Amino acid sequence: xxxxxxxxxxxxxxxxxxxxxxxxxxxxxxxxxxxxxxxxxxxxxxxxxxxxxxxxxxxxxxxxxxxxxxxxxxxxxxxxxxxxxxxxxxxxxxxxxxxxxxxxxxxxxxxxxxxxxxxxxxxxxxxxxxxxxxxxxxxxxxxxxxxxxxxxxxxxxxxxxxxxxxxxxxxxxxxxxxxxxxxxxxxxxxxxxxxxxxxxxxxxxxxxxxxxxxxxxxxxxxxxxxxxxxxxxxxxxxxxxxxxxxxxxxxxxxxxxxxxxxxxxxxxxxxxxxxxxxxxxxxxxxxxxxxxxxxxxxxxxxxxxxxxxxxxxxxxxxxxxxxxxxxxxxxxxxxxxxxxxxxxxxxxxxxxxxxxxxxxxxxxxxx
Amino acid sequence: xxxxxxxxxxxxxxxxxxxxxxxxxxxxxxxxxxxxxxxxxxxxxxxxxxxxxxxxxxxxxxxxxxxxxxxxxxxxxxxxxxxxxxxxxxxxxxxxxxxxxxxxxxxxxxxxxxxxxxxxxxxxxxxxxxxxxxxxxxxxxxxxxxxxxxxxxxxxxxxxxxxxxxxxxxxxxxxxxxxxxxxxxxxxxxxxxxxxxxxxxxxxxxxxxxxxxxxxxxxxxxxxxxxxxxxxxxxxxxxxxxxxxxxxxxxxxxxxxxxxxxxxxxxxxxxxxxxxxxxxxxxxxxxxxxxxxxxxxxxxxxxxxxxxxxxxxxxxxxxxxxxxxxxxxxxxxxxxxxxxxxxxxxxxxxxxxxxxxxxxxxxxxxxxxxxxxxxxxxxxxxxxxxxxxxxxxxxxxxxxxxxxxxxxxxxxxxxxxxxxxxxxxxxxxxxxxxxxxxxxxxxxxxxxxxxxxxxxxxxxxxxxxxxxxxxxxxxxxxxxxxxxxxxxxxxxxxxxxxxxxxxxxxxxxxxxxxxxxxxxxxxxxxxxxxxxxxxxxxxxxxxxxxxxxxxxxxxxxxxxxxxxxxxxxxxxxxxxxxxxxxxxxxxxxxxxxxxxxxx
Numbered sequence: 001x002x003x004x005x006x007x008x009x010x011x012x013x014x015x016x017x018x019x020x021x022x023x024x025x026x027x028x029x030x031x032x033x034x035x036x037x038x039x040x041x042x043x044x045x046x047x048x049x050x051x052x053x054x055x056x057x058x059x060x061x062x063x064x065x066x067x068x069x070x071x072x073x074x075x076x077x078x079x080x081x082x083x084x085x086x087x088x089x090x091x092x093x094x095x096x097x098x099x100x101x102x103x104x105x106x107x108x109x110x111x112x113x114x115x116x117x118x119x120x121x122x123x124x125x126x127x128x129x130x131x132x133x134x135x136x137x138x139x140x141x142x143x144x145x146x147x148x149x150x151x152x153x154x155x156x157x158x159x160x161x162x163x164x165x166x167x168x169x170x171x172x173x174x175x176x177x178x179x180x181x182x183x184x185x186x187x188x189x190x191x192x193x194x195x196x197x198x199x200x201x202x203x204x205x206x207x208x209x210x211x212x213x214x215x216x217x218x219x220x221x222x223x224x225x226x227x228x229x230x231x232x233x234x235x236x237x238x239x240x241x242x243x244x245x246x247x248x249x250x251x252x253x254x255x256x257x258x259x260x261x262x263x264x265x266x267x268x269x270x271x272x273x274x275x276x277x278x279x280x281x282x283x284x285x286x287x288x289x290x291x292x293x294x295x296x297x298x299x300x301x302x303x304x305x306x307x308x309x310x311x312x313x314x315x316x317x318x319x320x321x322x323x324x325x326x327x328x329x330x331x332x333x334x335x336x337x338x339x340x341x342x343x344x345x346x347x348x349x350x351x352x353x354x355x356x357x358x359x360x361x362x363x364x365x366x367x
Numbered sequence: 368x369x370x371x372x373x374x375x376x377x378x379x380x381x382x383x384x385x386x387x388x389x390x391x392x393x394x395x396x397x398x399x400x401x402x403x404x405x406x407x408x409x410x411x412x413x414x415x416x417x418x419x420x421x422x423x424x425x426x427x428x429x430x431x432x433x434x435x436x437x438x439x440x441x442x443x444x445x446x447x448x449x450x451x452x453x454x455x456x457x458x459x460x461x462x463x464x465x466x467x468x469x470x471x472x473x474x475x476x477x478x479x480x481x482x483x484x485x486x487x488x489x490x491x492x493x494x495x496x497x498x499x500x501x502x503x504x505x506x507x508x509x510x511x512x513x514x515x516x517x518x519x520x521x522x523x524x525x526x527x528x529x530x531x532x533x534x535x536x537x538x539x540x541x542x543x544x545x546x547x548x549x550x551x552x553x554x555x556x557x558x559x560x561x562x563x564x565x566x567x568x569x570x571x572x573x574x575x576x577x578x579x580x581x582x583x584x585x586x587x588x589x590x591x592x593x594x595x596x597x598x599x600x601x602x603x604x605x606x607x608x609x610x611x612x613x614x615x616x617x618x619x620x621x622x623x624x625x626x627x628x629x630x631x632x633x634x635x636x637x638x639x640x641x642x643x644x645x646x647x648x649x650x651x652x653x654x655x656x657x658x659x660x661x662x663x664x665x666x667x668x669x670x671x672x673x674x675x676x677x678x679x680x681x682x683x684x685x686x687x688x689x690x691x692x693x694x695x696x697x698x699x700x701x702x703x704x705x706x707x708x709x710x711x712x713x714x715x716x717x718x719x720x721x722x723x724x725x726x727x728x729x730x731x732x733x734x735x736x737x738x739x740x741x742x743x744x745x746x747x748x749x750x751x752x753x754x755x756x757x758x759x760x761x762x763x764x765x766x767x768x769x770x771x772x773x774x775x776x777x778x779x780x781x782x783x784x785x786x787x788x789x790x791x792x793x794x795x796x797x798x799x800x801x802x803x804x805x806x807x808x809x810x811x812x813x814x815x816x817x818x819x820x821x822x823x824x825x826x827x828x829x830x831x832x833x834x835x836x837x838x839x840x841x842x843x844x845x846x847x848x849x850x851x852x853x854x855x856x857x858x859x860x861x862x863x864x865x866x867x868x869x870x871x872x873x874x875x876x877x878x879x880x881x882x883x884x885x886x887x888x889x890x891x892x893x894x895x896x897x898x899x900x901x902x903x904x905x906x907x908x909x910x911x912x913x914x915x916x917x918x919x920x921x922x923x924x925x926x927x928x929x930x931x932x933x934x935x936x937x938x939x940x941x942x943x944x945x946x947x948x949x950x951x952x953x954x955x956x957x958x959x960x961x962x963x964x965x966x
Contacts, residue, residue, distance in 0.1 A: 006924050186915075205889070205913075205914040205915045206911070206914055208914065208915055209914035209915060212915075229917060245924050245926055251924060253924055258924070259924045259925045259926070259927070260924075261924070261926075266926075266927050268925070268927070286927065295930065296926065296930060299926075299929065299930055299933060300926060333891070335891070350917060351914065351915055351916070351917055352891065352913050352914075352915070352916045352917065353916070353917045354916040354917050354918060354932075354933060354936060355891060355913060355916040355936075356891075357933060358933055358936050358937050358940065361933070361937055362937060362940065
């Protein structure tokens, strides 16, 4: 039974300078054709499973016009939903209106995710974004008024020339919004983005570390639980959809460039709109054998606070983690911890989690 | 062939002055080869030789040339052109009566031109000066003629050639006949044949290149090596024309190849004298010297599973290279490998390159070391060819290191920088000679270890590549030497230890630790890098702890991208050497060599 679905809307009104994801400029005719095709794709793939989470991401889903959004949400009515469904849509403050929010609410969307990134004018400009605090406050108040209680905002840091004081200002503003979920990402300068092409350099590793620590500390003080490497939530507001990835669950991915994990196959959809519109959805399909499933399980689980549940792991794969990997020295150096049923990376070591995971994988035993 | 119609000669030149091309042209003119058969540079038979433009192994060829209604035999003996092989050069010179001294018309006289000229004069050879490459637009034969006049040649005896166009070659061949004396020696005397080269053939065993000086050797003779007293049956004699031609005997004055079921090249010593067992000559030919490696380094396979392959590769190379020595060595840092001895740096580089290229084994080479002598407090002497063999300081009474007399040839505008470099390298000034207004030779006595350590690179950069350089080892001198260790996280990394002069240790230590800090990536924990003499730390820096290694954003469930990234990271680690808990990239082991090139 698949319980999760991701739907990708690859259109944006403006392209952000750092974005490396599958996106293109909004174009009314293409959006219309795309939505028709998306409906077809869902019909061919969807197996009538009852879903616990649906996540509409982008791109910028909120840049679609009201008619298109209605069509999109209409498509989701074909999906069977459980009673405790978490239904998220990603929005931008630039193009989210009261009308659109009401539409979301009507179709059962119960979680909103906004990309703020930063409210510092200079840095927002650097990212290719432009929103005022006033606009943000107004839209969030509207959303709350309509009945949305589960709201996430994205915060980005580690911009060139950024200081801890700048971050403090960003955080203080976020706290004033009284929201219950924050995702934070450091700026990664990817090759084929605008800033990548401009040859912008990352800030120093040490300063970034300082910023990261500061953010974790401040969010902690405000009652946010750091439940996954990039995600913080007030109690009861963890994103169930987000967690499905880290718990190595299976999920549908519909739309351009989307990824699915179905029946031990990892499937990546094409990023070419032309191909997609010709119903050539899939770019590649990889069968995940048991050894790789175990690797995925470890890599993904270790991103969360709970880490690997050793009992569940044994039940799922018929082998103990310690029989598959030798991680004694990682425990010894405090890079991994084992408490009760769980094996996890302590929160204060998350900033080097890749290194720790690689070391764990290196300790692979012959089984 | 009458003995008076034989001419034995070689070609000597500075590197790249066109020696091999000139040899090709002579082969063509004497119709030894049709033009189309002529692979560029026929006498160089190894790939690396052809690529690097240097001749490593010797070759001898017999050419037939008609002049003035008589037939002549030319034995052309090709010689290696580099200082590392100067002993081999001197032995092949000893097999000749004459030498063509080739000078590039665009470059003029260089360090090895002089070194080779002196070697040839030491062997009493008749010298024919040749200015080559006169076809080039930048050729300046008049200037080169002046330089040669400074060396004692007269303008009339200088032959101008272009090996490329063939100009002057006929005249050169006539000059060879007229000027170079026919070999002396008498075929009825007792056999004395000089071994001037050897190579290993998988079917016939060791093949020796010989020059019969006195007497005659025939197939079936029982011969004796006078240095080793080893005895063999002569199975075959031949000469290259350059195709192989079998002979039944070789007489006084002749040059050729001899094979005798000799299993190992180490049984044949270049410079040794062959005689007959039953009718032995009483005296060896002069000039024999045993070959001694001057530079040692550790060679380790990057993949430790390739240790046995490396052993096999060294065994195979050794078949054709008597000067190469090796023995197994273990390093805590690098695992199993071999300590290898070489005649010099070039010999070392060529060997490394051949192992990597011909045997497909990726290598880590540790920093080269010269051979030190250590006198212990009890008066005994120890030979130290590796820093790990250095005795404890309290047991040492004194240390000695090999010195060379260096001969640097340079345009006069670089005298200053060169002298500064030599002083920097602990050199003692000997003298300076003006060959002309613009060209000088500078002689310094310098420790060989300083030559091994980045001397060439620095000389090249401070003279824009215009200076050339040559040296000969002159013996051992006392020197205040210490072993400097490098510690990572408090642990000595044996492969990074070096022996240095005490006064230089501080600077060297500082540059090495700084360089390592650049090369070694951040680790999970802060790692101190120290340079120490004994327990005394002379330089220190820290590799900071890693502050970031995490992938934050995971777009729309694309977790395979994350896994691929981790796999890449894991692959990267495989190429690192683990020293204690520190992961060290391969380049770190070279860093000790390449420091302070710019000062």
